[in-house]
Amino acid sequence: MKKLSYIILGFIIGALATYYFCPRQIDDGIDVIKIVKPKGVITPDQAKTLNNNWTTYRKAAADSAASRQGRKVDNRSTWWSLDDIQNYIAFAKHESDSLGYNMTGIRVYLGVYGENAGQDKKDYTTMFMVPTAKKGTDRASMNPFTFQEDEEDCPECSPLNDGGTGYPPGAPYPN
Known part of the structure; x- marks a missing residue:
């Protein structure tokens, strides 16, 4: 019986030590976001x-x-607001998922507005974003080595255009 009381006392001391000495995440209603510096x-x-x-x-x-x-x-630049980019990524992810694709990234293309674009944009260079995706669903694998395949544009997903020109056409990069 004496050994049982030592075991119980050990559990209590261990629980108290764990409570006071182990770090805890404070939940104050703010989501903690891990910041990762992207490649490139x-x-x-x-x-x-x-x-x-x-x-x-x-x-x-x-x-x-x-x-x-x-x-x-x-024109030599295109500008999108942070909200537009975040909303587009969420929209493109949802759209690609609903079409049976797994969105893997975004590709940016150069384009030229045609003659029917209106006087403000007529024949100006523009940039637009297209989601890249793979058809099908992710499959779990025990293989620790992954080989990146060429990412393909999602043929059914909606691209994003209509960014602003940012700096005036032909202006040098700001110092």
């Missing part, structure tokens, strides 16, 4: 270099094409 994040200096390279190697050709359409310069 570059420095502002690298972005300026990429932009300067575009100016050096592509601006003349783009502006030449724009001049044939009656404009001095072409």
Whole structure:
């Protein structure tokens, strides 16, 4: 009987020690979000270099094409609000799921508005996003090695366009 009381006392001491010394997540109604730096994040200096390279190697050709359409310069950027991007990702994920696809990412394309786009957009370059996806559902696997396949555009999903131009066409990257 004496040994049983020692066991019970040990459980009580262990429970108290666990309660006081083990960290607990405080639930104050705020969702804790883990921030992960995505692959491909570059420095502002690298972005300026990429932009300067575009100016050096592509601006003349783009502006030449724009001049044939009656404009001095072409658009060189597209802007979407954070809300629009977050809403689009949620929308695209839901749409791809409902169509039987697993959304794997987003691809950004260059496009050109046609003659019927109105005077504000006529013949300007634009960018639009298309969800990439795989057909079917995820399957569990015990294989620890995964090989990334080429991601394909979701052929039935709705792309996102109508972003703003951001900086005026032809303006240099801001310092």
